[in-house]
Amino acid sequence: MNGKRFFRTIQVKLVIIYLLLILVAMQLIGVYFISTMKTSLTDNFTNNLKEQADILSKLAARNLAMKPSSDSEASSESAEDLSLVVRNLFSISGTEVQVLDGNGRVVATSLQVAESYIGKKNTSLAVSRALQGISDNEEEVIDENGVRKKIIALPVTYNDNERVVGAVYMVASMDSLYDTVNRVNQIFFSGLLIALGLTGLLGILLAHTITSPIQGLTRQATAVAEGKFDLQVPVLGDDEIGRLSMAFNDMTKRLKEALSVNEEENEKLGSILSNMSDGVIAADEHGQVIIWNRRSLEMLEVQSCEGCSLSELLGLTDSMLRELQQGKQQTVILSREQETDEPEGVLRATFTPIHRRDKGITGTIAVLQDITEQEKLEQSRRQFVANVSHELRTPLTTIKSYAEALDDGALEERELSERFVGVIRNETERMIRLVTDLLHLSRLDSNQAPLRRRQTNVHEMLDEVADRFSFQLRQKSIRASIRVDRSLKTAWLDRDQIDQVLDNLMSNAIKYTLDGGTIELGAQKPDPSSIAISVKDTGIGIPKKDLSRIFDRFYRVDKARSRNMGGTGLGLSIAREIVKAHGGTISLSSELNEGTTVTFTLPALQQEDGESA
Incomplete structure (x- = not known):
């Protein structure tokens, strides 16, 4: 060989x-x-x-x-x-x-x-x-x-x-x-052999002068193919090979610069792809995945896309994939099944064909966007509009019915008219409370309710809450108690808004606690940087299936009973928004027929922090 x-x-x-x-x-x-x-x-x-x-x-x-x-x-x-x-x-x-x-x-x-x-x-x-x-x-x-x-x-x-x-x-x-003649032939043949020997030796020397630079170029080309761009081909003259050597050295320099720029661009592209919030998947003309980023793996919940086809990965039919690759359709909505009890995820895939000159479409780029939260927000918005419409329609229907009854002659009967007017007044007050709560939520959502923190005595604040509800407590023979850690004296918070949170929680606890029950208001410091305030009752409790949605707006466990008790279904939502505005969290734990405990945790701010908030 x-x-x-x-x-x-x-x-x-x-x-x-x-x-x-x-x-x-x-x-x-x-x-x-x-x-x-x-x-x-x-x-x-x-x-x-x-x-x-x-x-x-x-x-x-x-x-x-x-x-x-x-x-x-x-x-x-x-x-x-x-x-x-x-x-x-x-x-x-x-x-x-x-x-x-x-x-x-x-x-x-x-x-x-x-x-x-x-x-x-x-x-x-x-x-x-x-x-x-x-x-x-x-x-x-x-x-x-x-x-x-x-x-x-x-x-x-x-x-x-x-x-x-x-x-x-x-x-x-x-x-x-x-x-x-034969002697002359022999002399000529001997001369031919000598001439060939001298020509061969001279040819080797002359060929070496030509092939030596070519061998140097070959070694340099091999080194360049292996990624070594620091070597230079020696220029031995100003002939064609010398100019070729200079051109090769210049080409090596330019190639090194081009590869450096290309590597830099690839690193930038790789960094962009890796840190994108959207998933990116690129496939060739046959639909085989060739490039993907980490976010796409997380969205599709797979370990790797290597060797996968785009149709199998996204769950698309071949005809739909062909339409997307040809640009006849650009966007498709994909649904993901969740292993937990949460609603299934929703992905929006946007397809862009890759065109190459004289070859047409040579691939496809799919950009995946997780629109689960958007869908949830859209669904919440639709549900909120439906709930508001329903909540307003019920009292308005009641008011209209009683007004028509009064107009039909009930106004002539004093006792009946007074009862009807009382119902109209109660429904109107209920609508006023509902609108007031909605306006309050709107201000909290748009950050138009600034916090006015001040130093507050925690024990005194809880005493005042119990005093405000003393009449309701006596009516249902509910015993209220207050428990505050000795180390917890004061806290920097918006007293008015925290009072509203406590009033909402206390009102719910009284509503859903049977006669003769107990309610406990507590405050403690689970760690030096936070304060935990809780309202614990021995009421009817909340089923486990409703715990995940208890803070949703207009959500009621027992809708009929809540309306009869005058609730709007926004109290816990308002409490959550106020606590969130303070930089805290709120949680609820409950056992059916054993009671409910609502705890919200606030950061333990110093005086300077409170004044600056």
């Missing part, structure tokens, strides 16, 4: 390219040079043989022109002289030479064994052509020993009439020529 990777490097490729270029160039040069040299040597060799054959033909022309009928002794001497010339001239060169007469018979030869050839006829094609007067007779042959030979045959003509009197036949070995 490493070997394959090595041969794929730019350095090896450059060296191979250099070597291939040199090899191709040297091969072209070698082919041209060897071919030219071989042609030149062959031409020179052939021309030399032709010149020798031409000389021999001129020497042999006179002897061959002699008639065979002439003096036989003279003719024999002439043939011997010709053979001697041939053997002397061509014995050194190793060329086989034959002088032939007009009939193609060997007259003289350069071979040592002449007797076996003299007088024999040479039947080769070249000789036949030469005896016919054709001068261009040459050919290359390879004998049975594998020796390449050059054959030349020239006609021998006599000067007087250019008559062909014979032929010169020459056979020369070309081994020396081809040995020369």
Whole structure:
């Protein structure tokens, strides 16, 4: 694997390219040079043989022109002289030479064994052509020993009439020529190997100068991919690679700055998402959740959204989710089931499609808002309006009925008219009390009832409350007692408003305590920073199912009995608002048929704090 990777490097490729270029160039040069040299040597060799054959033909022309009928002794001497010339001239060169007469018979030869050839006829094609007067007779042959030979045959003509009197036949070995060519090939091949070795070494050096900066760029790119932006690529020159190195260093710097800005923005976005009061969920184009914040987990009461689909997470159908993703619908109301007895929670999910250029919708962002409290407030408002309407309608209906009765003739009967007028007066006073309580609650809700704190003796305040209700207590034979801790002397509070709280609590305790019962007013300090005041009775108590709503406005446990006793259903609500304005809390504990205890706790302020409040 490493070997394959090595041969794929730019350095090896450059060296191979250099070597291939040199090899191709040297091969072209070698082919041209060897071919030219071989042609030149062959031409020179052939021309030399032709010149020798031409000389021999001129020497042999006179002897061959002699008639065979002439003096036989003279003719024999002439043939011997010709053979001697041939053997002397061509014995050194190793060329086989034959002088032939007009009939193609060997007259003289350069071979040592002449007797076996003299007088024999040479039947080769070249000789036949030469005896016919054709001068261009040459050919290359390879004998049975594998020796390449050059054959030349020239006609021998006599000067007087250019008559062909014979032929010169020459056979020369070309081994020396081809040995020369082979030696040149070997020299060229050796030179090629040396040139390739030097080119390879030079190519390695040159390739290293190119690949070394590239390797540095590669290492830097790998470091940048791993998040290391502090390294710099060395700039080794002002060439293309040097400019590339400078551009890469500048790119690394800009990338580092861009990533820093991106990380900062991501941290800001993450911090915003984590601390948002609304839940945020982002999904891809397939509806798979990819981003969520902590608030969304709390709202949906799940541990994680990883691997969840948006439809399963929010309990939506696929068709509804597609409409929301496409922007056909933006808002949907979701209900959550509560594990406790509290009303189920209500979520409002607002969907916004994510658009990407040239790709359309690539995802969806859902913003979850907990509107449970808003729904509760809206429901309370509707219930409050209904309760107020009902509370006002009952006395108004009674007043109208009795007024119509008086108008129909009851006014003429004194006793009946007085009773009717008394009922109208009571219902009117009840409406006045109701409106007064509503106005008081309105001022408390809008903080238009400022506290006027002053130092108050707690024991004295509770005594006065008992005195105010002494007549009602005697009527029902209820015994009232006061218990105050010795350490608790005075407190800084709004005496008028706390008196109203105590009056409301005392009035309720008397109403719902049977004759002969007891009521206990108490005050203590559960800790140095607070004061607890309680009203405890032995009345009929409150069922457990009503305890959670006892402080709601117009809420009554026994509606008919409360109206008959003159209650408006706002006393405990007013008490809670007054205690809350003092920075305290109020609570109620009760057992059915055993009694009820209402306790409100106020902060134990010092004189400076009370004056500044």
